[in-house]
Amino acid sequence: MVATASQIMSNWVARTRFEDIPADVVAATRRRILDVIGLSIAGGETPFGKGVRGSASAWPGTAARLWGTDGTASAAGAAFVNGACSQALEYDDTHNESIVHMSSPSVAAALALGDELHASGEAIVGAIAIGNELSCRVGSVTPQQFHKRGFHPSGLFAPFGVCWLAGHMLGLDAGQMARAAGITGSFAAGLIQCWVDGTQSKFLHPGWAAQSGIIAATLGGNGVTGPGEVFEGRFGLFASHLQTAEPQPDFARLTLDLGERWDSRASSFKPFPVAHVIHPYIDALLRLRERHGLTPEKVERIVVPVAPYIVPIVCEPVGEKRRPNTDSHGRVSMQYTLAEALALGRIGKDAYAESSLRDPAILALADRVEFVVDEAMPGSEQFKGVVEVFARDGGHWVEVEEHNHGSPENPMTDADIEAKFRENVAGVLSDAQATRVVETVMAIDRLSDASALSALLVPAHG
Numbered sequence: 391m392v393a394t395a396s397q398i399m400s401n402w403v404a405r406t407r408f409e410d411i412p413a414d415v416v417a418a419t420r421r422r423i424l425d426v427i428g429l430s431i432a433g434g435e436t437p438f439g440k441g442v443r444g445s446a447s448a449w450p451g452t453a454a455r456l457w458g459t460d461g462t463a464s465a466a467g468a469a470f471v472n473g474a475c476s477q478a479l480e481y482d483d484t485h486n487e488s489i490v491h492m493s494s495p496s497v498a499a500a501l502a503l504g505d506e507l508h509a510s511g512e513a514i515v516g517a518i519a520i521g522n523e524l525s526c527r528v529g530s531v532t533p534q535q536f537h538k539r540g541f542h543p544s545g546l547f548a549p550f551g552v553c554w555l556a557g558h559m560l561g562l563d564a565g566q567m568a569r570a571a572g573i574t575g576s577f578a579a580g581l582i583q584c585w586v587d588g589t590q591s592k593f594l595h596p597g598w599a600a601q602s603g604i605i606a607a608t609l610g611g612n613g614v615t616g617p618g619e620v621f622e623g624r625f626g627l628f629a630s631h632l633q634t635a636e637p638q639p640d641f642a643r644l645t646l647d648l649g650e651r652w653d654s655r656a657s658s659f660k661p662f663p664v665a666h667v668i669h670p671y672i673d674a675l676l677r678l679r680e681r682h683g684l685t686p687e688k689v690e691r692i693v694v695p696v697a698p699y700i701v702p703i704v705c706e707p708v709g710e711k712r713r714p715n716t717d718s719h720g721r722v723s724m725q726y727t728l729a730e731a732l733a734l735g736r737i738g739k740d741a742y743a744e745s746s747l748r749d750p751a752i753l754a755l756a757d758r759v760e761f762v763v764d765e766a767m768p769g770s771e772q773f774k775g776v777v778e779v780f781a782r783d784g785g786h787w788v789e790v791e792e793h794n795h796g797s798p799e800n801p802m803t804d805a806d807i808e809a810k811f812r813e814n815v816a817g818v819l820s821d822a823q824a825t826r827v828v829e830t831v832m833a834i835d836r837l838s839d840a841s842a843l844s845a846l847l848v849p850a851h852g
Contacts, residue, residue, distance in 0.1 A: 394568070394618040394619050394620075394621075394622070395619075395621050395622060395641060395645055396568045396571040396572065396618060396619075396620055396621065397564070397568045397618065398644075398645045398648070399524060399527075399554065399571070399645060399648065400554070400557070400564040400565070400567035400568040400571065401564045402645075402648050402649055403520055403524075403554045403557060403558050403567055404558075404562075404563055404564040404567065406516070406520060406558075406649065407516070408512040408513075408515065408516040408835070410649065411515075411516055411519050411520075412652060414655070415519050415652050415654065415655065416515055416519065416835065418654075418655070418657075419515050419518050419519045419522070420515065420831055420832055420834060420835070421659070421804065421807050422483060422493040422497060422518065422522070423497050423501075423514075423515075423518065423831050423834065424807060424808070424811050424827070424828060424831045424832070425482070425483060425493070425659060425807055425810065425811065426476050426482065426493050426494050426497035426498065427457055427497070427501075427811070427815075427827065427831070427847065428810065428811035428812075428813075428814035429475075429476040429477070429478075429479060429481050429482050429494065429814055430457050430458070430472045430473075430475040430476035430494075430498065431457050431458035431814060431815045431819070431847070432478075432479060432481075432739065432814035432815065432818075433474075433475035433476055433477065433478030433479055433481075434456075434457070434458045434459070434471075434475040434478075434818075435458070435817070435818065436478045436479070438475075438478045438590045438593055438718075439474075439475040439478050442470075442471055442474045442475055442594070442597070443456060443459065443461070443471055443475070445471070446461060446463045446467055446468075446471050448467065449463045449464045449466060449467020449468070449470065449471075450463065450467075451463050451464035451465070451467065453465045453468070453502075453506040454467070454468030454469070454501075454502040454503075454505035454506055455468060455501075455502075455505055455844035455845070455847055455848070456468055456471050456472065457472050457475075457844070457847045458815070458818045458819070458847060458849060459848070459849070460848050460849070465502040465503050465505065465506040465604060466502070466604045466605055467601070468498075468502040468505070469495075469498045469499040469502040469503070469597070469600035469601050469604055470498075470597040470598065470600060470601040471597065472498040472501070472502065472597075472600075473494055473495045473497075473498030473499065473596040473597035473598075473599065473600035473601070474593055474594045474595075474596060474597030474598075475597075476494040476497075476596055477491060477494050477544075477592075477593045477595070477596045478590075478593050479663040479721075479739065480593075480663050480664055480665060480718070480721040481660050481662075481663035481739075481814075482494040482596070482660065483657055483658060483659045483660060483796075484657060484658050484660070484666040485522075485525070485526040485529060485530075485653070485654060485656065485657045486656055486657065486658055486666075486770055486771055486772065486773060486797065487526075487529070487530050487533050487653075487656060487769075487770050487771045488525075488526055488528075488530045488533055488543055488547065488770070489529070489533075489534075489537070489543050489666070489667075489770055490525050490526060490528075490529040490543045490544050490547050490548060491544040491548065491596060492521070492522045492525035492526055492529075492544070492547075492548055492551055492654065492657070493518070493522060493657075494544075494596040494600075495525075495544070495549075495551070495552050495596040495597070495599035495600040495603070496517075496518045496521040496522050496525065496548070496551055496552055496555055496600070497518055498596065498597070498600040499521070499552045499555060499556060499600040499601075499603055499604055500514045500517050500518045500521070500555055500559065501514065501840070501843065501844060502604070503517075503556060503559050503560070503604065504559070504841060504843075504844075505841045505844050507559065508839045508841055509559060509840055509841075510835075510837060510838055510839065510840060511833075511834040511835045511836060511837035511843075512835045513558075513840075514559075514834065514840050515834060515835045516558070517555040517556075517558045517559045518555065519654070520551075520554060520555055520558055521551035521552055521554055521555030521558075522551060522654045522657075523551070523652055523653060523654045524550060524554050525547050525548045525551030525552075526551075526653045526654045526656075526657070527643055527644050527645075527648075527653055528547040528550050528551070528621070528627075528644065529546075529547040530640075530643045531621070531628060531639045531640055531641060531643050531644060532628060532632060532635050532637075532639045532640070533769065533771075534699040534769060534770055535632055535635050536631065536632070537582070537699070537702065537703050538699070538702055539631070539632065540581060540582055540583065541580055541581065541582065541631060542580035542581070542582045542595050543580070544580065544595050544596060544599065545578065545579055545580015545581075545592075545595035545598065545599060546578045546579070546580050546627065546631065547578070548595075548596065548599035548600075548603075549574045549577050549578045549598070549599040549602040549603045549606070550571060550574050550578070551603070552599055552600055552603025552604065553567070553570050553571055553573075553574040553602075553603040553606045553607050553610075554567060554570075554603075554607075555603065556603050556604045556606075556607035556608070557570055557607040557610065557611070560607055560608070560611055562607060562610065562611045566610045566611045567607070567610060568610075568616075568618060569609075569610040569613075569614065569615050570606045570607045570609065570610025570611070570616065571606070571610075571616065572610075572615065572616020572617040572618060572620045573606040573609050573614060573615075573616035574603065574606040574616070574620070575616065575617065575620040575621075575626065575627050576616070577598075577602035577603075577605070577606055578602070578627060579598070580592070580595045580598075584718070585719070586710065587715060587719070588714055588715035588716035588717075588718050588720075589716070589718070590716075590718055592718070593718070621641060621644060622639075622641050655798060656771070657798075658773070658794055658796040658797040658798075659796040659802045659806075659807060659810075660796055661795050661796055661802060661806065661810070662737045662738075662741075663721065663737070663738070663739060663741060663742075664721045664722075664727050664737060664741070665703065665704050665721060665722045666773060666794065667700045667703060667704060667773055668704055668724055668727050668775075669773060669775070669794040669795065669796070670773050670774055670775025670791035670792075670793070670794045670795075671724065671727075671728060671775035671776075671777055671791070672727065672728065672731050672737055672775075673775065673791045673794070673795055674775045674776065674777040674790060674791040675692070675728055675731055675732055675777045675779075675789070676731060676732075676735065676736075677789055678777060678779055678787050678789045679731075679732050679735060680735075681787075682779075682781075682785065682787060684732060684779065684781070685732075685733075686729070686732060686733050686751045686752070686755040687751075687782075688781050688782055688783070689732065689755065689758065689779060689780070689782070690758065690780045690781060690782045691758040691759070691760060691779075691780050692728060692732075692755075692758060692760070692777060692778070692779050692780075693760050693761075693762060693777075693778040693779075693780070694724065694728070694759070694760070694762070694775070694776065694778070695761075695762050695763075695764035695766075695767055695776045695778075696724070696761045696762070696763060696764060696767060697763075697764065697765075697767035697768065697769060697770075698763050698765065699769060699770065700724075701761070701763060703722065704722050704723060704724040705724050705725070708725070711723040711724060711725045711726060711756075712725045712726060712753070712757055712759075713726075713753065713756075714726050714742075714747060716742075716747075717741075717742035717743070717744075717747070720741075720742040720747060721742060723756075724759065724761060725756045725757075725759040725761075726747075726752070726753075726756045728756075728759050728777075729752045729753070729755035729756035729758075729759055730742070730746050730752050732755065733746075733749070733751060733752045733755060734746070738813075739813055739814065764776075772792075772793060773793065773794035773797065774790070774792055774793065774794075775790070775791040775794070776788065776789070776790050776791075777789050808828055811824070811827075811828065812824050815827075818849050819847070819849060819850065820850045823846060823850060826846050827843070827846050827847065830842070830843050830846060831843065
């Protein structure tokens with residue numbers, strides 16, 4: 391009998407140890423842990439985050455820390471809350487090809503389970519690296535196919551990575567993990583209808599993924615069964631959600647060179663709290679702004695060539711994108727984001743404020759941002775941006791960003807990621823606390839009990 395993809399993946403997870411993970415993947419995982427903690431703490435201070443934290447009473451318990459608070463919840467509950475808060479600012483890392491936000495659910499789940507199990511730092515880092523890799527692989531079976539059908543890849547694919555992550559930490563055998571993966575198929579979900587009106591449900595997806603993966607692993611470990619062909623079966627994840635896809639799903643991506651080639655290496659950190667495909671356009675436009683002293687009143691129009699796949703994500707419907715209702719609406723708008731970036735000279739943690747969303751000068755400029763579909767632009771394997779500015783005085787400039795800042799080809803430095811973390815936790819953790827967190831995360835794989843990290847995430851006034 392031919393082994394299913396989930397069986398092969400489960401066998402790999404069951405035999406993989408920390409020492410099998412390449413040093414660069416381990417180093418990247420440490421940086422992802424620091425990034426996600428900071429994002430979750432910052433997101434928890436938003437109205438959305440406060441609402442999510444307020445729901446923690448639905449998962450009572452003391453097993454795991456709610457980051458940035460003195461509260462606790464069950465491991466599954468803390469994974470949900472911390473994971474959801476980590477995407478509130480649309481600031482979490484992305485696997486370029488699949489556009490999966492893999493780290494926010496995996497870090498939230500692993501640290502919550504680590505609190506409950508008093509797991510070692512090695513166990514946590516190894517599990518996150520494994521979970522991230524498998525989330526990326528599941529998402530790469532049919533890249534670019536899910537967004538156009540109204541599904542959020544992170545909500546569909548990340549639960550599987552977390553399932554295997556949790557199975558690894560819980561010591562499940564390969565058979566138990568394969569059952570758990572089958573169960574996860576019934577938990578994977580993620581509609582993006584919220585992009586139409588700017589509501590917040592998409593931000594819940596990393597939380598649901600973190601919680602669902604933990605629960606699926608627990609069920610599988612206790613003998614509950616799930617379908618073996620959860621991916622490739624006739625009613626599996628891809629057949630049921632896509633119906634038809636062009637090109638056809640490449641199921642070989644799930645297991646090809648597993649453990650030898652790490653797809654998660656092709657992932658990007660975010661320097662801007664906005665949909666990742668917009669990032670290279672922001673950098674290109676900000677360079678033109680600085681170089682030529684551009685202001686909204688000097689600009690006749692801005693033209694951006696875009697790959698076809700990003701049009702329904704950040705460019706259309708044009709009316710919605712030029713007049714976002716909320717900050718979350720603005721974060722997935724090419725037109726509005728470029729207008730705010732040029733007007734204010736930045737897109738930072740404080741972007742998409744209500745005053746900016748209603749600013750006549752910014753909105754008028756958003757009306758002058760035009761996109762053109764360019765088949766020559768690369769797909770999601772490379773986030774490239776081209777910005778063409780026409781000035782009222784006849785000036786005309788073109789700027790290209792070949793690879794988004796934060797990608798392996800154009801990386802953020804450790805100092806960049808630390809600065810981002812410090813900005814995100816400012817006002818919640820003291821400078822001294824932030825320093826201790828940075829030091830602890832950068833040496834997390836040397837901790838015998840990584841729950842010591844969560845103890846550092848209680849506010850000084852808490």
